[in-house]
Amino acid sequence: MIEAIGFYGMGLSLLVHVIFVSITIGVGLITAIYRWYGYKRNDRYYENFAKKGFRLMVISELFSGVWGTIITVFLAGLFPALMALATNVLFVPLLIALIGIMIRIPSIAIFWYTWNKVSPKIHSYIGFVMAASGFLIPFGFRAVFSEINYPVAIASYISTGIVSPFEAFISPLFWVFYAHTVFSALSVGGFVIASLMSIEDDIRGVEIGIKYGFVFFILNFLFGMFYWLFLGSFSPYIYNAVTVGTYAPLFVLKLLLIFLLFFIVVNANSAILSGKVHQHTKYAAPVSLLIAVIGEFMNGGARYPYMVVLGSEGIEISSFFNYYIHIPEYLLLVLIAVLLAAIVVFLLAASYALIKRYLDIPVAEEAS
Amino acid sequence: MADVVSVSALLALSSLGIYFHSVFVSITLGFPIAIMGLLYRYSKTGEQFYLSSAKKMTAVLAVNFALGAITGTLVEFGLVQAWTGTIIAISSFAFLPLTFELIAFIWEIATLVLFIVTLGKISPAKSFVILFIYWVFAALSGVLITTVNSWLVAPWGTGAVPAAIYPFMPEFGDAVVDVQKLVLIKAILLASGEPLHVILQNPEVSSKLGIILSEPAVAFNTPYNLWSIVHNLTAAFIVGMSVALAGWMFAYSRRKDERYLSIAKSFFPVLLLLLLIQPTLFGHFMGEQVVNYNPTKFAMMENARESYSNPLVAIIAYGDPNHLIVGFDKFKADCDKHGNATVGDLLNSIGIAKNDIVSASKAVGVSIEAERLESTLRLKLRDVCIADLKKAEERIAIVHAMYYTKIGGGILALAAVIAFASVLYRIPVLSSVVLRIMGERYFLISLLTAAGAVISSALGWAVREVGRKPWTVYGLLSPEELVNANSIVLSPVFISFMALVILVIGTGGIVAMIIVSRRFGVIK
Numbered sequence: 001m002i003e004a005i006g007f008y009g010m011g012l013s014l015l016v017h018v019i020f021v022s023i024t025i026g027v028g029l030i031t032a033i034y035r036w037y038g039y040k041r042n043d044r045y046y047e048n049f050a051k052k053g054f055r056l057m058v059i060s061e062l063f064s065g066v067w068g069t070i071i072t073v074f075l076a077g078l079f080p081a082l083m084a085l086a087t088n089v090l091f092v093p094l095l096i097a098l099i100g101i102m103i104r105i106p107s108i109a110i111f112w113y114t115w116n117k118v119s120p121k122i123h124s125y126i127g128f129v130m131a132a133s134g135f136l137i138p139f140g141f142r143a144v145f146s147e148i149n150y151p152v153a154i155a156s157y158i159s160t161g162i163v164s165p166f167e168a169f170i171s172p173l174f175w176v177f178y179a180h181t182v183f184s185a186l187s188v189g190g191f192v193i194a195s196l197m198s199i200e201d202d203i204r205g206v207e208i209g210i211k212y213g214f215v216f217f218i219l220n221f222l223f224g225m226f227y228w229l230f231l232g233s234f235s236p237y238i239y240n241a242v243t244v245g246t247y248a249p250l251f252v253l254k255l256l257l258i259f260l261l262f263f264i265v266v267n268a269n270s271a272i273l274s275g276k277v278h279q280h281t282k283y284a285a286p287v288s289l290l291i292a293v294i295g296e297f298m299n300g301g302a303r304y305p306y307m308v309v310l311g312s313e314g315i316e317i318s319s320f321f322n323y324y325i326h327i328p329e330y331l332l333l334v335l336i337a338v339l340l341a342a343i344v345v346f347l348l349a350a351s352y353a354l355i356k357r358y359l360d361i362p363v364a365e366e367a368s
Numbered sequence: 369m370a371d372v373v374s375v376s377a378l379l380a381l382s383s384l385g386i387y388f389h390s391v392f393v394s395i396t397l398g399f400p401i402a403i404m405g406l407l408y409r410y411s412k413t414g415e416q417f418y419l420s421s422a423k424k425m426t427a428v429l430a431v432n433f434a435l436g437a438i439t440g441t442l443v444e445f446g447l448v449q450a451w452t453g454t455i456i457a458i459s460s461f462a463f464l465p466l467t468f469e470l471i472a473f474i475w476e477i478a479t480l481v482l483f484i485v486t487l488g489k490i491s492p493a494k495s496f497v498i499l500f501i502y503w504v505f506a507a508l509s510g511v512l513i514t515t516v517n518s519w520l521v522a523p524w525g526t527g528a529v530p531a532a533i534y535p536f537m538p539e540f541g542d543a544v545v546d547v548q549k550l551v552l553i554k555a556i557l558l559a560s561g562e563p564l565h566v567i568l569q570n571p572e573v574s575s576k577l578g579i580i581l582s583e584p585a586v587a588f589n590t591p592y593n594l595w596s597i598v599h600n601l602t603a604a605f606i607v608g609m610s611v612a613l614a615g616w617m618f619a620y621s622r623r624k625d626e627r628y629l630s631i632a633k634s635f636f637p638v639l640l641l642l643l644l645i646q647p648t649l650f651g652h653f654m655g656e657q658v659v660n661y662n663p664t665k666f667a668m669m670e671n672a673r674e675s676y677s678n679p680l681v682a683i684i685a686y687g688d689p690n691h692l693i694v695g696f697d698k699f700k701a702d703c704d705k706h707g708n709a710t711v712g713d714l715l716n717s718i719g720i721a722k723n724d725i726v727s728a729s730k731a732v733g734v735s736i737e738a739e740r741l742e743s744t745l746r747l748k749l750r751d752v753c754i755a756d757l758k759k760a761e762e763r764i765a766i767v768h769a770m771y772y773t774k775i776g777g778g779i780l781a782l783a784a785v786i787a788f789a790s791v792l793y794r795i796p797v798l799s800s801v802v803l804r805i806m807g808e809r810y811f812l813i814s815l816l817t818a819a820g821a822v823i824s825s826a827l828g829w830a831v832r833e834v835g836r837k838p839w840t841v842y843g844l845l846s847p848e849e850l851v852n853a854n855s856i857v858l859s860p861v862f863i864s865f866m867a868l869v870i871l872v873i874g875t876g877g878i879v880a881m882i883i884v885s886r887r888f889g890v891i892k
Contacts, residue, residue: 080459094445
């Protein structure tokens, strides 16, 4: 029981992390692109649009980072053997993710404080570095997830006793999974922006958000299909659980939500063509985030009771669990509840920052 | 076993990361006190200057917090990725402190974001309360991290296990560990020459070993931890506030605007009070814990290769001027008491036979050569004890120099803060003396306060860390036993690269905070 609480507790942290991280990665690219357009086309709307996106990104970045830390501590505290194995066999992927974080946070701070203080060209370049660093982090971490779905580097280590630093990246599952993750985040970024802009009745903003969201939504859908098919070949246990097993209803729900999102996009687009903002556009963000969360939940939860899936079987969660001390079940439940309660405070702060627009980026009115 | 030189380089890398992190943590803990002082003044006077100053400090705090989070991530990854053996501590002794730290951390960031976005938009009293809650969680985070560190310095709950090999060591409370399992793990490490990581990474290893710690909250209940928390946190408050003071006095030196002095007055009394009691009272109680639980560190601090008499140090340390300052000669004599006893004898005395080691090593997936096992069992305890003492002895000069420079830094900070108080408040006699010597050089005096505080704090931490070597967990585990089994972590390329990353982020971050405080300190 305690193992299941630990497993689902960590999964819950992952889902919260995914929500914020999808927003921050997706919005980050759009922010960088429109900051660039603002400079190249000398369009103040684009620059202010980038500013709005950046405000959203800063807020979600802080919280996504915290939940990333929570996952790490969960992993080391509750699943020490898995953490120890990963830090050896997957040392390089973890290092790549760490480097991504090291570039990401300072570049956000620099982007913030150099707005209107350095040339727009230089500032745009900083924005692209910031956006690119967002893709480096999942490049590392998704290799870890790919390994627990279909171990390549771990399998090689177990059979030879030798760590091949880059072996995790030769897994075919990894590349499809990574593309699926990135396109999902980019699509979410577009739709979140479209929703926020629809609340402000900003038709140009809605158009931009819908455009980006939809393009990456199509790519995400394609790579999602590939990933599902690849799971059938490389990780049949997860494939079966999702396709015909316990998680099949969720899979169906995800597909229905995809159709719903498509419907929202079509309506939003029609309204834009007639110079209006469709009232349902604001639902694009929650629906796209729900799709991402369900996808992550299926990918993580469908492995249960295994932590590392080996074809149709796997290594059970209990094999990696912490039995060095007695961990009371209530302690984990209280911990999870208190962590989730902090989200309420965060959402309050986010609403002040985003809806009441209390948090302004110091890109003064004299912006070019 | 890992190459000692490379391990030392990796230790230096970890120290670099921890030092930069500690700079940002000190500001995280010290700045809010100053900002709360400004908000209080603003609520009382309604003068916008206090609010804009609070906003400026908040802008610096925000950048600082981001940098603290980055360097904290580096330190966290450093812990599990470089010193992977510490995972056993994270999943046992440090489990509860780190679990609670998660709560403190997430509430810390949630309340900080709330404070930043609402500052100036809601009443100063509400902002004060939000910032106070943030500060409480930030301090709690510091308390919990110090708890983990304190356990490494004084591994409470391990009872007489360290003393079994090093007879000069004290007992660390009642044994709440499974002594047999702990010693068995140590024996496997000695006999295999592998780091602990090799054991920990095997699936099922935890269920095979089972409970190793019966009292998971033991890290909280130690006298060493209590005084470490008080000593370390107040040091961080002092560093953060003294940096803030120097920053504002720099502005005063440029603009000669009296309002900057009133800013100083809004938080200086807290700084003064802390600097009067921290290095004296709290420092003394911390020192007592070192004398009681880190005998080798105390000998290193006092340069005691040989035991000697020093009534002043003795009365402070032992409460008896006639007590000798116990030196390494005494420790070596204690090691000699082992006589010809071997590791095998020690293992036998707690019921561990050779076959137990062989079967246990197989169970946890570690191979041991029969010859190496034999030679390990034949190792004389006296030789093990003396060899580790020698490693500690090699660090005497550096620890002694750092400790007394730290004391010098503390005296400088104390003298400077008293001088600042006498210039700021015009205390009879004292003010005239200080003004005759220093004049109204507020910035210089505040800079001396900050320099003294930073020197004292930085070297204090260095003494704490270097002083417990050659062990990472005092008397139990060495850095070589805790390092990652992956050889990349010890490669010069990796170490150099990460050092570069830390230096760029650390120095760049400090420069960014200075720029924000001087030019871009506006969050509208």
